[in-house]
Amino acid sequence: MASVEFQNISKTFGAFVAVPDISFQIADGEFICLLGPSGCGKTTSLRMIAGLETPTSGRVMIGGRDVTYLHPKDRGISMVFQDYALYPHMNIADNIAYPLKVRGEQETKRHARAKEVADVLKIGDLMKRLPSQISGGQQQRTSLARALVYPSEVYLFDEPLSNLDAKLRLEARGFLNHLQRDMGMTAVYVTHDQAEAMALATRIAVMDKGRIVQFAPPIEIYRRPATTFVANFVGNPPMNLVPVEASIGDGALHLRADGLKLAPIALTDAIAKAAKSARMTLGVRPEHLRIAAAGDLNVVSGELFANENMGPESLVTLERGDNGRVTARIFTDDEIKVGTSVHLAFDARHITLFDDSSARIPA
Ligand code: ATP
Helix, strand or coil: CCCEEEEEEEEEECCEEEEEEEEEEECCCCEEEEECCCCCCHHHHHHHHHCCCCCCEEEEEECCEECCCCCHHHCCEEEECCCCCCCCCCCHHHHHHHHHHHCCCCHHHHHHHHHHHHHHCCCHHHCCCCHHHCCHHHHHHHHHHHHHCCCCCEEEEECCCCCCCHHHHHHHHHHHHHHHHHHCCCEEEEECCHHHHHHHCCEEEEEECCEEEEEECHHHHHHCCCEHHHHHHCCCCCCEEEEEEEEEECCEEEEECCCEECCCEECCHHHHHHHCCCEEEEEECHHHCEECCCCCCCEEEEEEEEEEECCCCEEEEEECCCCCEEEEEECCCCCCCCCCEEEEECCHHHCEEECCCCEECCC
């Protein structure tokens, strides 16, 4: 396994800047997810590691070696694609063994190795079939087996689970998780699915418009999102963000918005500095909201917009007039009717504050 490094990488397509300038280091054995909305530059970044795209400027290092202009086959990488890219005329055994064939491995040996990997991935009994004769989930595992059949320094994944249905996707995710723990592989995994990134990554790079906005372990991204963009992208449903008017009085921060009751917040230097602009955003995760009781100090109120029963829990969304919606993830059997007033409470310790440039104010 090997480390991966981007040194001031940029990539332009004609006049369009897909990646302005990014630098990062991935240590040996890390599983990194590049997470972000469509078009943010995830695939372009991955393809520059693979050697399928050449950077406009900067250097790509793998295992301390400058590979910027090296051919993909000389980089010590394996890649799994979204569409599996299996050879339709080859059976599963030959598909899996293909990387060994191109490296000149003798037939019996390569088939024995292919079978070994296929057994681990539970497709060992499908070796004689063609890709068209197996299911999508099995094709996905074939493509994974092909990537794993030959030891690589770095494994690259481009949305490998996106063509699977929800159940298979969960199963494959669990499998990849297990594999990562078992092999300790260095991997870079592109996804726009935040749950997938949270489940798989040792660190997540959240990307927006070709830049990395936060690069941190999943729990850090979840608990301390660097910006409102990250807060809004990670979590399902995402963090509720309420624009508020900020002022300082009696040595505390006061936040105001329609339908919001909030106890004064203790001042810190960072809060005092951010309050100068008078504009902040209040963030509360859906799981930190509950139906308010008398005496609750922090309450957001509105009319019930939707009450979606998810089985063990409900997603209760209230509408604050023209001021946006707030969603709570709560355990309730109560029948709340659309249009009735709802009051949701939260604890001060679950508040995240963002300044007027959308950056998180350190607690
Ligand atoms: P998705 O999740 O939709 O695959 P992404 O985050 O992987 O998106 P990229 O495929 O890296 O995004 O694309 C980043 C930007 O660069 C996009 O705006 C895309 O249109 C543009 N782009 C990518 N490849 C090319 C190309 N060959 N020529 C011109 N523009 C390109």
